[in-house]
Amino acid sequence: MKPIRILTPDLELVGEIDNYSSLVFCRKYHAPGEFQLVTNIKVQNAQALQKNNFIMLGADKNKVGIIRHREIGTNEKGEEILQIKGYALGHIMSQRITIPPDGQAQDIQEADAETVMKHYVQRNCLDVPGMEFSNLVVAENQHRAGIIKWQSRYKNLSEELEKISKVSGLGWGVHIDSNLNKWIFDVYMGKNLSVNQQINPPVIFSPEFDNIDSQDLTDSLIGYFNFAIVGGKGEGAAREIVAVGTEATGLDRYVTFIDARDIEDSEDLQERGMAKLLEYEKITSFNSKISQSGPFKYEKDWNLGDVVTVQNKSWGITMDVRVTQVEEIYEEEGFKLKATFGEGIPTLIQKIRSSLSDLNVESTK
Structure with missing residues (x-):
């Protein structure tokens, strides 16, 4: 098992655990990842797993998480089990x-x-x-x-x-x-490791290369918009309005309204609209379980954030796409690796946060 070092926020080492039940450490490119650790509460140093302490995977200073949640319960054997949840250290930005x-x-x-x-x-x-x-x-x-x-x-x-x-x-x-x-x-x-470049050795993920154990494809227009009416300052007919987006028409045009009354300069409305449309793009992503016996080794040949080529000939899919998420799974049975290529479907919480951020409402008293 990968040893887990426990640190105080001042980076003082307070203990190490290597006989836990499982650890799932999820790394993300655009946002802080998260982790979940399960261990018997009686293992040495388990009591050091306290809220706001840090965990570090081995000696990897780029894989550090902050503990935010603790649960203690008993299993069917009567053993006391401690479950720890938290986020990559970048999550402090949410504070x-x-x-x-x-x-x-x-x-x-x-x-x-x-x-x-x-x-x-x-x-x-x-x-x-x-x-x-x-x-x-x-x-x-x-x-x-x-x-x-x-x-x-x-x-x-x-x-x-x-x-x-x-x-x-x-x-x-x-x-x-x-x-x-x-x-x-x-x-x-991230590096460009796709087949459509000449600088770096290319990395291809495909069942034909025997480096994918399983693969799921998501190809979705749900939540997709390519044309926006952007509303700036003003009220009613006097409100500043600009339109941005695709020249497509009919069934190929997906229209949304963007409330940008917070924009001070009307010349910036178009830029706000284009930036917002990037949040509503089509979703094409692969979720894959990566084979450990494949030719391309994680963190040596490829890493989180790299652009790689993903292919499934039987599905007629070949695309160059960024590795946006990597899930490292450490269990008693061994190590597993899952990767997301491209942007996944937003969770319900992400959709709610996005909707709230568009309201631009401030209360004054």
């Missing part, structure tokens, strides 16, 4: 919101996506008085990804980072530096 600078209605940034993301983290997790994470450091800016214009006002920081990630193609997360005793926020860009 902050985007606070505009004094005297400004919005925090507006126009720069490369990495600069924008790191600005919002620096401001809302370090600079705003009372909002500091004392152990957090923002990594040096490398100015990756294209130029975007973003504005935010009292939005959940983690959700804003996720949106920018999907628009820009940058992944993000928080890893630890045990030498500095710091948590490091950084962004990263």
Whole structure:
């Protein structure tokens, strides 16, 4: 079993567990992943698994989770079982919101996506008085990804980072530096390992390559929109309205309304509409159980965030797509690996959060 180190938030090692029942550690590219650990409560160091302590998979400083939930129960053998749930360390961003600078209605940034993301983290997790994470450091800016214009006002920081990630193609997360005793926020860009490039050795996932044990395809138009009517400031007939999206007509046009009354500059309405439509794209994804005997090795030949080629000839499918999620499963029977290629269908909670973020309603008294 993969050893699990238990750390305090100050990164002090308080124990290690390697005889647990199971661990599922889910890594995500655009958002913080999550984990679930099940163990007998009487194993050594189990009592150190307390809320807000960290777990680290072996010595991998990029696989660190924060404990948020504990359950204790008994099984059919009368054994006391401890179930731990939590999130990748980047989940701390969900504890902050985007606070505009004094005297400004919005925090507006126009720069490369990495600069924008790191600005919002620096401001809302370090600079705003009372909002500091004392152990957090923002990594040096490398100015990756294209130029975007973003504005935010009292939005959940983690959700804003996720949106920018999907628009820009940058992944993000928080890893630890045990030498500095710091948590490091950084962004990263996966490699292009598809067959349609000449720089890196290509990686292909296909039953024909014997590197897929099982595979599920989702090809969905549910929740898809390709044309938006964007409403800006004003009321009734005086409200600013722009239309953005596809030139398709008839059955091929899917129309939605986007409430953008928070936009200060009417010239930015079109950009808001296009950015929002990216959240409503068609869903084409593969969920696959990865064979451990295949030719391409996880974290050596490919990793989370990389663009690979996925193929199933019997289904007539070949596509270049990003690895957006990897689920590492450690059990007494051995190690299993599952991967999601492309964007999966949003969960109910994600749909509710997306709907609420569109309301743009503030109460004043």
